[in-house]
Amino acid sequence: MPELPEVEVVRRGLARWVAGRTIEWADVRHPRAVRRHAGGAEDFTRRLAGQRVRNVGRRGKYLWWELADGDALLAHLGMSGQFLIGDDDPPPHPHLRAALTLSPSPQLPTLIRFVDQRTFGALAVVPMSPVCDEPAAASPCRPKIPRPIAHIARDALDPALDEGRLVAAMRARRTGIKRALLDQTCVSGVGNIYADEALWRARLHYARPTETLTVSRVTLLLSAVRDVMTEALGEGGTSFDSLYVNVNGESGFFGRSLAVYGRDGRPCRRCGSLVRRDQFMNRSAYTCPRCQPRPRRARW
DNA sequence: ACCGGTCCCTGTTAGC
DNA sequence: TGCTAACAGGGACCGG
Numbered sequence: 001m002p003e004l005p006e007v008e009v010v011r012r013g014l015a016r017w018v019a020g021r022t023i024e025w026a027d028v029r030h031p032r033a034v035r036r037h038a039g040g041a042e043d044f045t046r047r048l049a050g051q052r053v054r055n056v057g058r059r060g061k062y063l064w065w066e067l068a069d070g071d072a073l074l075a076h077l078g079m080s081g082q083f084l085i086g087d088d089d090p091p092p093h094p095h096l097r098a099a100l101t102l103s104p105s106p107q108l109p110t111l112i113r114f115v116d117q118r119t120f121g122a123l124a125v126v127p128m129s130p131v132c133d134e135p136a137a138a139s140p141c142r143p144k145i146p147r148p149i150a151h152i153a154r155d156a157l158d159p160a161l162d163e164g165r166l167v168a169a170m171r172a173r174r175t176g177i178k179r180a181l182l183d184q185t186c187v188s189g190v191g192n193i194y195a196d197e198a199l200w201r202a203r204l205h206y207a208r209p210t211e212t213l214t215v216s217r218v219t220l221l222l223s224a225v226r227d228v229m230t231e232a233l234g235e236g237g238t239s240f241d242s243l244y245v246n247v248n249g250e251s252g253f254f255g256r257s258l259a260v261y262g263r264d265g266r267p268c269r270r271c272g273s274l275v276r277r278d279q280f281m282n283r284s285a286y287t288c289p290r291c292q293p294r295p296r297r298a299r300w
Numbered sequence: 301a302c303c304g305g306t307c308c309c310t311g312t313t314a315g316c
Numbered sequence: 317t318g319c320t321a322a323c324a325g326g327g328a329c330c331g332g
Contacts, residue, residue, distance in 0.1 A: 001325065032309085036328095061326075079325055080310085095310090119309050120326065175303070184327075192325065240324090241312090282305085283325055300304095 002077040003061060004155055004189030005229050006237035006244050006252065010083055011063045013247030015056040017085050018065060018102065018112065022052045025101040033097035033114060036074075036148070037124035047125040048073065048100070057145070060155040060188025064126075064146050071125055074146045078120025080243040084113045098123060117243060124148070133162070155189035156225045167218045171210055176300035178206035178285060181225070190225060193238055193261045196286045198224040200260045206278075206285045207298035231257065260286040 002010070026048040028034050028041040037044045052068040065073040075081070080095075086109035088096070098114040114123060128144040133154070145152075154161045166187055173180045180186055181195045190198070199206055201224035204217070213221075232238055237252030240262070245251055255262075259269050264277035268288035278285045280300060 003326095076326080078309090078327090117310060118324080173302090179304085182326090243311095243324090281325090283323085 001079055001191060001193060001240070002081070002237070002244055003191035003194050003229075004157065005194075005232035005254070007058055007061050007063055007077060007189075008157075008233055009237045009246050009252065010077070011056050011058045013085070014063070014065070014083055014112075017108065017247065018053045019055050020053065021105060021108075022050065022103040023048045023100055024103045024110075025049055027099040027101070028097075029099065030097040030119070032119050033116065033121065034123055036122045037126075044123070044125055047071065058155075059145055059149060059158070060152050060184055061191070062146070062149050062152060066128075067125075070128060072128055072146045074124050074126045074148060075114075076120075076122050078116065078118065078122065080118040081114065081116040081121025082243075082245060083247050084115055084245075084249060085109055085111075085247045087111050088113065097121070152184050153186055153188045156187055156222065156229060157189070161187070163219070163222065166222065167215055170218050171213060171215070173210040175210055176206060176298070177204055177208045177210055177213065177221070178280070179300060180210050181221075182281075187222070187225075189229070192283060192285075193258070194225065194228055194232070196261045197228045197259055200286075200288060200292060201228060203291050205287060205292045205294050205298070206280060207300045208295050209297060209299040212295070212297070260288060262286065 026045045028044060031041055034041050034044045054066040054068060057064050057066055063075050093115050095115050095117045096113055097116045100112040102110045104110055126146045126148050129147040129150055130142040130144055169186055170180050178195050181190050198221060202221040204221060232254040235252055235254040238254040239251035260275050263275045264286060266275055268275055268291060271290050273288050273290040275286055276289055
């Protein structure tokens with residue numbers, strides 16, 4: 001389940017192989033992979049052929065290839081999307097959704113595959129637009145992000161994140177704290193795994209109403225989010241199965257460091273109480289019942 | 301404007 | 317053993 005650390009691992013891997021190179025051809029193998037592209041598969045291919053790639057950017061769980069003409073190849077990995085460098089071994093991967101061929105370069109692989117079992121991932125060629133929370137006077141050349149994700153907030157590891165404004169926004173919500181963490185228009189990059197891990201670190205129950213949290217509690221929680229994501233990034237991300245791997249097909253190792261996520265029935269690493277799993281938003285929420293007691297006025 | 305529920309998808313696993 | 321249901325879950329979308 002790629003969240004910010006996993007997507008950043010992929011971004012770094014991609015940048016190493018595609019920055020400065022030219023896309024020769026884009027082959028769409030499944031129409032659903034480009035369902036977010038306005039012009040369909042044919043237009044997708046036409047817009048990419050011959051484009052030079054400047055670099056690879058990321059905000060939250062989105063990443064994009066910056067193209068020389070000013071557009072971007074925007075990608076979301078969904079639950080199981082992968083970019084894999086190099087040719088396939090036969091038989092071909094059963095979930096290959098798109099193949100990008102780069103112009104030949106000595107010693108470098110020319111093929112990048114987009115593989116996605118559960119097809120929640122998507123690719124699209126989109127225009128860029130100026131970042132809207134950036135003061136116009138700050139720089140003559142305002143930074144840009146892909147237009148379809150202009151509504152996605154700066155992510156937890158973004159140096160330009162306005163912490164004070166974020167804390168205020170979270171406390172202004174009228175919902176449970178985990179819902180607020182998962183809302184990508186508040187702060188982006190946090191998914192189910194790191195939300196549960198950060199809440200455990202901050203000793204907060206997921207159903208705590210946001211309006212009952214003090215500024216310092218929310219600030220502490222956001223530090224926990226940053227810490228756990230930074231640690232996960234250092235371990236190459238979290239892999240439960242073969243659905244999250246880096247561009248070389250390798251797993252990440254943060255799974256062994258998880259405190260609560262996926263550990264129901266096993267002892268809390270802090271107090272020994274048994275971790276529990278609750279149904280939450282049609283998925284799961286893992287907590288330690290002693291470290292994170294359910295508030296009397298629960299909200300979610 | 302904000303909030304919460306639903307749906308999109310497929311492979312694996314648990315349970316009967 | 318073979319079937320079905322639950323589960324994994326981000327985010328667009330829609331209705332209140």
